[in-house]
Amino acid sequence: MDIEHKPLSTVTTVTIRPFHPADASQVLNIYFTGLVNGVDSAGHFAITRAFLHWTPMYLAYFLLISGGGILLLAVQQDIQILGLVIVLMSCGFMFLVYYRIRTTFLGYYQDGLRHDMTDISQYYRQDHEKDRNFIRHFWVAEIPSMTSESGYEVVGCVALDCSSKSDGPVIGELKRLFVLPAYRKHRIGTKLMRTLIAFAKEKKITLLHLETTNFQPVAREMYSRLGWYHASTTDSDFEAGGMRMSFVKYLLPL
Numbered sequence: 098m099d100i101e102h103k104p105l106s107t108v109t110t111v112t113i114r115p116f117h118p119a120d121a122s123q124v125l126n127i128y129f130t131g132l133v134n135g136v137d138s139a140g141h142f143a144i145t146r147a148f149l150h151w152t153p154m155y156l157a158y159f160l161l162i163s164g165g166g167i168l169l170l171a172v173q174q175d176i177q178i179l180g181l182v183i184v185l186m187s188c189g190f191m192f193l194v195y196y197r198i199r200t201t202f203l204g205y206y207q208d209g210l211r212h213d214m215t216d217i218s219q220y221y222r223q224d225h226e227k228d229r230n231f232i233r234h235f236w237v238a239e240i241p242s243m244t245s246e247s248g249y250e251v252v253g254c255v256a257l258d259c260s261s262k263s264d265g266p267v268i269g270e271l272k273r274l275f276v277l278p279a280y281r282k283h284r285i286g287t288k289l290m291r292t293l294i295a296f297a298k299e300k301k302i303t304l305l306h307l308e309t310t311n312f313q314p315v316a317r318e319m320y321s322r323l324g325w326y327h328a329s330t331t332d333s334d335f336e337a338g339g340m341r342m343s344f345v346k347y348l349l350p351l
């Protein structure tokens with residue numbers, strides 16, 4: 098179904114508005130949660146895959162329990178040492194798997210910090226819009242909050258980045274679409290995307306593209322349901338839990 102005709106429901110008090118510098122720390126938290134450790138983030142998917150659905154990890158659990166049993170029950174010291182070695186090796190394996198996944202996704206997070214997320218106001222400043230080929234915008238989803246001093250909480254974000262140098266059709270990229278886990282499935286993601294699309298049409302952008310990964314099945318489901326079509330898949334060098342991560346591109350003609 099066309100995204101513009103999908104009904105919005107439930108969280109009716111959500112407001113989509115342009116980013117203010119005061120939102121920076123909340124947005125960085127949403128970005129971290131959405132990429133590295135929140136439910137349905139790519140980092141969380143990789144950890145879950147490696148620790149819950151991967152045969153070598155089951156073997157490590159088995160060795161850990163066996164080594165622990167040997168350590169506790171053996172009476173001879175060399176057998177106890179063997180138990181200890183087995184425990185340390187299995188824990189070491191788990192730590193290495195965790196460390197590799199964590200550093201990979203922290204690396205992606207830091208790439209963003211080195212690029213547009215360091216100074217969101219500066220990167221997505223609105224005077225860029227005077228140039229037809231240089232349209233950048235960052236929106237946040239805000240809900241009223243009794244507990245925060247400002248009276249609101251930022252619960253989601255999305256960015257449009259269009260900086261094509263050519264005179265051809267204007268193509269924009271949808272980036273940084275994240276919603277805090279506690280506020281998901283209330284159509285906030287849809288509302289953010291709908292705002293971005295309306296703005297892109299106003300600016301005469303003719304095609305949108307985005308990149309996600311096969312480690313984000315929820316996001317992919319959302320893009321397919323909202324009319325984006327799959328353009329290409331490219332394997333990355335990274336693998337977790339026996340599954341190779343791929344970068345998946347989607348397109349949406351406007």
Ligand SMILES: CC(C)(COP(=O)(O)OP(=O)(O)OC[C@H]1O[C@@H](n2cnc3c(N)ncnc32)[C@H](O)[C@@H]1OP(=O)(O)O)[C@@H](O)C(=O)NCCC(=O)NCCS
Pocket residue numbers: 131132136137138139273274275276277280281282283284285286287288308309310313315316318319320322
């Ligand atoms: C992807 C994401 C932004 C969706 O935000 P959201 O506010 O929950 O999205 P919506 O409520 O508007 O849902 C839109 C559609 O997405 C799909 N969807 C959302 N959550 C889903 C879930 N848990 N399981 C399956 N599909 C889901 C559904 O198709 C849904 O349409 P429906 O409500 O008609 O079934 C959010 O899950 C998120 O931040 N995920 C982690 C970060 C991420 O992967 N971002 C994308 C970067 S490429």
